[in-house]
Amino acid sequence: SVGVDSGLDALMFYLATYYLATLGAFGCVMAIANRFGAEDLDDYQGLGWSTPFLGAMLVLFLVSLTGLPPTAGFVGKLMLFQATIDAGLSWLAVVGALNAVVSLFYYFKIARALYLRGDTEFVAGLPSRGVFPFLAHASVLALGVATVWYGLGFDGLAEWVQDSLL
16 A cells, blocks of 8 residues: 555655645735735736735745646655555556646636736735735745755655654
């Protein structure tokens, strides 16, 4: 079953990468909501142009959650699918891959709203409530760097996961 050592390593690695991307995405959403009061998808129209840093970081986290390279989410899903196939559950890996494709369409509705909908000059009628705090930017940046870092050089995180399971 997938619960063998390689399966457990893959699951823990995936959970760590999923945690990074989810925490980063929610950090972006909270910072945007606190500044603009944006809570619906319609409120995000054009926000990528008004908040370029947070818009780009949110797209990065969505790419990782979808499982596209060069992010940690890609490596996590790849390891998880490989462990599933090694356990003789190829059908489950196919279901997981199909779910990743579905998530691509769902997550990129947000990216489309950020950059391809609305005006590029101003945020669709949403008033700004002040500046983004430094801590919000620093936290999101740190999570974004980790998401790409572990997507390109994942050995350190993989070793940490293996050591934590001993």
